[in-house]
Amino acid sequence: MYGLAMAKGLMVTLKNLTKKPTTVQYPEERVKQHPRFRGEEFVWYEERCTGCASCAKYCPLGIIKIVTSPSETAPKQGDKYRLEVFDIEIQRCMFCGLCVEACPYDCLFMGSGFEQGKYSRKDMVLHVEDLRQADKHPSTFFRPQLEASGYDPRGGRPLNWREVGRESWRWHQQEKSGLRLEHSPVDTAGSQQESN
Amino acid sequence: MPIRTEPMTVNVGPQHPSTHGVFRLRITFDGEEILEVEPILGYLHRGSEKLAEERNYVQVVTLTDRLDYTSSMINNQAYCLAVEKLLGVEPPLRAKFLRTLVAELQRIASHLVAVGFFIQELGAFGTPLMYAFRSRERILDLFEMLCGARITVSYMRPGGVFADAPPDFWPALTQFMHDFAIEFNEFEQLLLENEILLVRTRGVSPLPPEMAINCSVSGPVLRASGVNWDWRKMDPYDAYDKVEFDVPVGSHWDNYDRFWVRMQEVRQSMRIIDQCVAQIEPGPVRLVDLPLVIRPEAGAEAYGRVEASKGELGFYLVSDGGIAPYRCKIRSPSLINLTVTEHLLVGWKLADMIVSLGSVDINMGEVDR
Amino acid sequence: MNCQLAADNILFENALYRVIYDAVGSFLPCWLAYVAAGLAIMLILVNAVLLGAALVTWFERRLLGRFHNRIGPNRWGPFGLLQPIADLAKLMTKEDLIPAGADKITFSLVPLVMMAPLLLMTAVIPFSKNTALANLNVGVLFILAIGSLTTVAIFMAGWSSNNRYALFGAARAVAVLISYEVPVVISLLGVVMVAGSMSLANIVQAQAIPFLLVQPLALLIFLTGMSAELNRTPFDVAEAESEIIAGYHIEYSGIKFALIFAAETGAMLVVAATIATLFLSGWVGPFAEYIGWFWFLLKTLLVLFVFVWIRATYPRLRVDQIMALSWKFLLPLSLINLAATTLEVFFLRDSAGTLATIDLWIMAGINIPLALGCIFLFGNLVPENAKVLSVRPTTVVVPAVATVEVR
Numbered sequence: 001m002y003g004l005a006m007a008k009g010l011m012v013t014l015k016n017l018t019k020k021p022t023t024v025q026y027p028e029e030r031v032k033q034h035p036r037f038r039g040e041e042f043v044w045y046e047e048r049c050t051g052c053a054s055c056a057k058y059c060p061l062g063i064i065k066i067v068t069s070p071s072e073t074a075p076k077q078g079d080k081y082r083l084e085v086f087d088i089e090i091q092r093c094m095f096c097g098l099c100v101e102a103c104p105y106d107c108l109f110m111g112s113g114f115e116q117g118k119y120s121r122k123d124m125v126l127h128v129e130d131l132r133q134a135d136k137h138p139s140t141f142f143r144p145q146l147e148a149s150g151y152d153p154r155g156g157r158p159l160n161w162r163e164v165g166r167e168s169w170r171w172h173q174q175e176k177s178g179l180r181l182e183h184s185p186v187d188t189a190g191s192q193q194e195s196n
Numbered sequence: 197m198p199i200r201t202e203p204m205t206v207n208v209g210p211q212h213p214s215t216h217g218v219f220r221l222r223i224t225f226d227g228e229e230i231l232e233v234e235p236i237l238g239y240l241h242r243g244s245e246k247l248a249e250e251r252n253y254v255q256v257v258t259l260t261d262r263l264d265y266t267s268s269m270i271n272n273q274a275y276c277l278a279v280e281k282l283l284g285v286e287p288p289l290r291a292k293f294l295r296t297l298v299a300e301l302q303r304i305a306s307h308l309v310a311v312g313f314f315i316q317e318l319g320a321f322g323t324p325l326m327y328a329f330r331s332r333e334r335i336l337d338l339f340e341m342l343c344g345a346r347i348t349v350s351y352m353r354p355g356g357v358f359a360d361a362p363p364d365f366w367p368a369l370t371q372f373m374h375d376f377a378i379e380f381n382e383f384e385q386l387l388l389e390n391e392i393l394l395v396r397t398r399g400v401s402p403l404p405p406e407m408a409i410n411c412s413v414s415g416p417v418l419r420a421s422g423v424n425w426d427w428r429k430m431d432p433y434d435a436y437d438k439v440e441f442d443v444p445v446g447s448h449w450d451n452y453d454r455f456w457v458r459m460q461e462v463r464q465s466m467r468i469i470d471q472c473v474a475q476i477e478p479g480p481v482r483l484v485d486l487p488l489v490i491r492p493e494a495g496a497e498a499y500g501r502v503e504a505s506k507g508e509l510g511f512y513l514v515s516d517g518g519i520a521p522y523r524c525k526i527r528s529p530s531l532i533n534l535t536v537t538e539h540l541l542v543g544w545k546l547a548d549m550i551v552s553l554g555s556v557d558i559n560m561g562e563v564d565r
Numbered sequence: 566m567n568c569q570l571a572a573d574n575i576l577f578e579n580a581l582y583r584v585i586y587d588a589v590g591s592f593l594p595c596w597l598a599y600v601a602a603g604l605a606i607m608l609i610l611v612n613a614v615l616l617g618a619a620l621v622t623w624f625e626r627r628l629l630g631r632f633h634n635r636i637g638p639n640r641w642g643p644f645g646l647l648q649p650i651a652d653l654a655k656l657m658t659k660e661d662l663i664p665a666g667a668d669k670i671t672f673s674l675v676p677l678v679m680m681a682p683l684l685l686m687t688a689v690i691p692f693s694k695n696t697a698l699a700n701l702n703v704g705v706l707f708i709l710a711i712g713s714l715t716t717v718a719i720f721m722a723g724w725s726s727n728n729r730y731a732l733f734g735a736a737r738a739v740a741v742l743i744s745y746e747v748p749v750v751i752s753l754l755g756v757v758m759v760a761g762s763m764s765l766a767n768i769v770q771a772q773a774i775p776f777l778l779v780q781p782l783a784l785l786i787f788l789t790g791m792s793a794e795l796n797r798t799p800f801d802v803a804e805a806e807s808e809i810i811a812g813y814h815i816e817y818s819g820i821k822f823a824l825i826f827a828a829e830t831g832a833m834l835v836v837a838a839t840i841a842t843l844f845l846s847g848w849v850g851p852f853a854e855y856i857g858w859f860w861f862l863l864k865t866l867l868v869l870f871v872f873v874w875i876r877a878t879y880p881r882l883r884v885d886q887i888m889a890l891s892w893k894f895l896l897p898l899s900l901i902n903l904a905a906t907t908l909e910v911f912f913l914r915d916s917a918g919t920l921a922t923i924d925l926w927i928m929a930g931i932n933i934p935l936a937l938g939c940i941f942l943f944g945n946l947v948p949e950n951a952k953v954l955s956v957r958p959t960t961v962v963v964p965a966v967a968t969v970e971v972r
Contacts, residue, residue: 003944005389006879012386013323013632013878021636022330031337036362038344058488060255096258096350101358102488110344141344147362206729214807228733228884317807319881321798326633392799392880546733547883550808 033112035140035152038095041111042088043138044131045161048107051081058102063089083128090116091124101142106164109138109146112153138164203231210239214317214550217560221537221553228545233538237531240564248524253279253354253490256524260511261348263528264562266309269302269339270504272352277433278500278511279354282492289435290479291356296435297472298342298351299502300465304376305335306505307416307458307465310557314455315387317554318396324387331379334372341365354490356482366473373469380462388459397451401540401552404449411535415507416461417556420446420453427503439471451548454555489519506530506557530562578766580695582606610698614687618831619649624866625830625873632877653823661819664727671725675817676824678718682711683831690838691766693848693857704765705753708839709746712794715832716742719803719813722825726816734812737884738803741793744888748895749790752783755906756843759928761919765842772846773922778929781936782902784844786895788871791836793887796829797872799879800887807881837868898939905935 024031051068068081100108118124136158140147145165209220218239224232244263248256260271273295280287287295312328336346342361343351351357387393403413408421418425426443428436444460446453494517501510507529516522533556540552576582585605590598623638623646630637641647663669689704701707716739723735757763759779760771768776777784793800796812804812814825841847841864848857882890909931913924920928 003391003940006391009386009390009878010874012382013874015382016323016327016634017628017631019634021631022333022634023636025636025639034337034341034344034362036342036344037340058255060251060258094258094348095345096261096348097344098255098258098350139344142359144359204729213810315880319798319801319805319807320879321629321876322633323877326635330634386878390880392882395886396880396883545883545885547802547805547808547881 033154035112035147037110037112037114037139037153038097038141039111039113039139039153040090040093040095040116041113041134042099042126042131043109043111043134043136044086045107045109045136045164046083046132047161048105049083050105051083052104054102054104055099055108058098060096060098061092061094063092064099065089086128086131088126088131089124090126091121097141106143107161109136109143109164110141112137112139136160201226208549210236214313214554216313216553216558219553219558219560219563221541221549223541223549225546228547230541230544230546230549233541235534235537237534238564240560242565244565245524245526248521250520252519253492253521254488256521257353258348258350261350262561263526263565264306264504264506264509264530264559265347266559267302267306267505268347268349269298269351270306270502271509272349273299273434274500274502274504274509275511276352276354276500277502278498278513279490279492281498281500282496282513282515283354283486283490285355285483285486287356287434287483288480290360290476291481292435293438293472293476294357294361294481295352296439297469297476298339298357299434300468300472301335301338303505304462304465305332307462308332310505310554311387311455311458314551314554314557315393317550318393324383327379327383327386331376331383334376338365338368338372341368353482355486356480358482360481369469369473373466373473377466380466384459388456393455394452396547397455397551397555399448400451400548401544401555402449403536403540407536407539408449411532411539413507413533413536415504415529415533416457417454417507417533417536419443420457421449422446427501427508431501433500433502435472435475436468438475439468441465441468451551451555454557458557491517491519493517501527504529506559506562507533526565528562528565530558530560531565534558534563576603576699578695578700579606579698581609582698606698610687611684614684614831614834615827617834618827619653620646621830621834621869622649622652622826624869625876628870628873629877632874656818656823657820659819661821662816664816666727667816668725668727671721672816673821675718675722675725676821676828678721679715679825679828680831682714682718683828683835685711686835686839689765690835690842691769691847692838692861694854700764700766702762702764705757705763705768705843708765709750709753712832712836713742713746715794715828718828722817723813726813728816730809730811731813731815733809734803734805734815738796738813740884741796741800741802741887741891744891745790745793745895748786748891748899749794751896751899751903752780752786752790753843755780755783755902758906758910759920759925765847769842769847769849771920772849774925774929775846776844779925779932780844780902780906781933782898782939783906784840785936785940786899786902787840787844789895790891791840792872792875793891795833795836795872797833798876799882801881802884802887805881833869833872834865837865837872840868841865894943898943901935901939902932905932 051066053064053066053068056062056064056066065085065087066083067085069084070081095110097110100110137153137156138146138151138159139153140151143164149165151159203224203226205222205224207220208223209215210218215221220236220239222234222236223230242262244259248259251259257272257275260275261268263271276287276295308328308331312325315324316322339349339351340346342365343349343358403417403421405421405423408418408423413421414425422445424443424445427433428441429443441464444457444464446457492515494515496515497513499510499512501508503509508527509529510527512523512525512527513521514523536556537553540556541549544552570577570583570586582602586598586602589601593601626648627637627639627645638645638648641651663672686708688698689701689707691700719738719742720735723731723733723738726732756768756776759776760768762768762771792798796803802808802812804814806812809815814822817825838861841861845864845867847864848861850857850860850863853860906928909928910920913927914920
């Protein structure tokens, strides 16, 4: 009969009236943020950086500016450079993570924050000093060794450069031979059924 | 003596709540009836094709995110397929399945946006839209888990995807599929047979199949016009030859069919996702032989296409041997589907105009590029 | 001085008025006391309606939020109760724009013309025993007549704004409002006939059982018609925000917009109160002598809930379909209802022309099946092709496959 589906629609909305809201009250509560989140403040480990500027070359927008000078601590000439300028123009950054992907020494990480609103464009540039002094909560984006350790950048303690791991190329080799995948979906589906 | 009337010209857009972005229509009305339509485009032009010539092959992936921002995954997929054809390489099997899986998740998300706004334009105050977005949020959460971003995902790379799914992705996906089946049933109950929706959309703005084919329309709009044409079936890419699904086809060619086809495609996408989860096997997800900076041989050309949520999305790439494409032509379905605007709108009423436009489901990011 | 209010004065039955009148009458001349008491009670009523409109805004937004699985406004005050105040403060600080080419006088008059009928309508509604401002003996007629004045304001707004969207909205609104007057008036005739009076207080008294049961068809028609007159979903074509953005009030900003908005929500409140009075037996309930206002509020809230519920669920109809619904569906239904009620009243009334409670039960027994039958009948008159859905023939046209060469 005509009109029946309309009554059904009313029932659907009435049923949803009694459900718990799916939204959260943002500043007080937050939805869960996943460890791979590509956040705003970049995490940079100077101890590892050689100043190769791969990140700057790989940035699609060219917003990373690097100026280096030869480092006195380098074992031999040309091995490592001291960073004089490392400016990241956060205002233009689109958080694609390609700089992190390009870094051959695992010294640049994505951050995990997203609440860095500023009133002036000048303040929207991350300088080398900011990067040095910032609390280091690296995102696990493109850093499987960090992800495997179960680190959660939001709520986890700051990590120093020794703790974040450095096995990017070994991971690639392992992945090539299919060794790294302990978690196949078939397993998880099985464990789901058991728990049910 | 008849009353003398005169036509009235109204600018609908570029700032109008229902033109899906900065789309402008200059419409001449006779009362509420439409006499003439002139679409005006270009308010969101960002020069994506030209920008692609300045970036290397991997960097262009970030541009494709921003074409149709409701289906970034599928854009990534189309571009990566084009580059792979250019290089003559095949991604690993697991990567193919992952791509298929996320593309179908993205198709669900995109269709939910399309259907939600379609009903919103019919005048339902937010409820179906909110229900659609409630489910879409869960999909975006899955994407965040997978690649760290929700909208501009940049998940795929030429030769695979950038990383395997984290271990907690699979239980979350299972949970989502379970919840979504319930939510979508509810959604269908609310909408699919609603009489008001039926009288508003049934028989309105039919698009005959001949016209659709002549205008090179693709995607759900073409299928709603009764043409069984889906690139996932016709030319299976990635893992689509390993999964089973049906292609819903409309029979009345009208607004309701365009809505109905999208609703059915969500169901088919759910089927595909289930099959992908069942079939996916451990393995590498990216061709590690491929360097970060790709240099195809000079003179190579390739056209990679996918069945995006809005239609056939194609990337035509020409290489001159450098690190950036010499030319990157984007065949965007939204723009080409807009060619039928005049046919759909003229002769119908103002209220139908908005709905017909919504049923084509354009996305200005893709139209103007 | 000792002033006495004449017993045939329409204000005589208003208990609150008489209290104020007696109080100020002790030291003022009688004519001044009459005016002063009138002004005092008007002040109460006007503020109550405006405050009520603000609360209805809050109620609707909160409830819609919950229908949407959201929370809704909840920052200002407990449960966000102060949200309307914050909105008002924001709107008052906005610039009050008058578009170039607008008819300034008409444009500025619109909020007042919208607000006035609304306040007048509240005058005859009995909130509790003996609390209607005026127990008018033509209350129902008064409500219908004053209520349709809003049309004028809407058309003034659309015409004077010098905006084509506004003109669309105004033309649509006038067309819809005028066609819905007819079934609404006819449906209320049934109520009036059963109650035997046009005074709202008498109608409440006459409801030994709520007219919801005695006149179900009339309630359906009145609810639908009033939804259309209030521009509420699924009939909100006059301000369809997805089509003509905001319709007739597209050009209004600042305090004028606030007034128009208050008038709209206030009208919803008043209509809900009217429905509660006419069909849900108003303030009648247990202990009505003491807490009649509570029952009245409860019933009004119930009707408001239905309004919001409908808004949360349905899409909008097109203008021509709304007209068709009015003329092809509601008008015949209201005539059937009128005819049935006439016959029932004719055969059931006693020699004095009144109906006993048992008569009302008999009428309910006849009218409820009648209403269901009519809806069923009209529901099945709709052409078949519009309702089919799940099983669909697929006439598939497959174009000749062009050979696509892919390199």
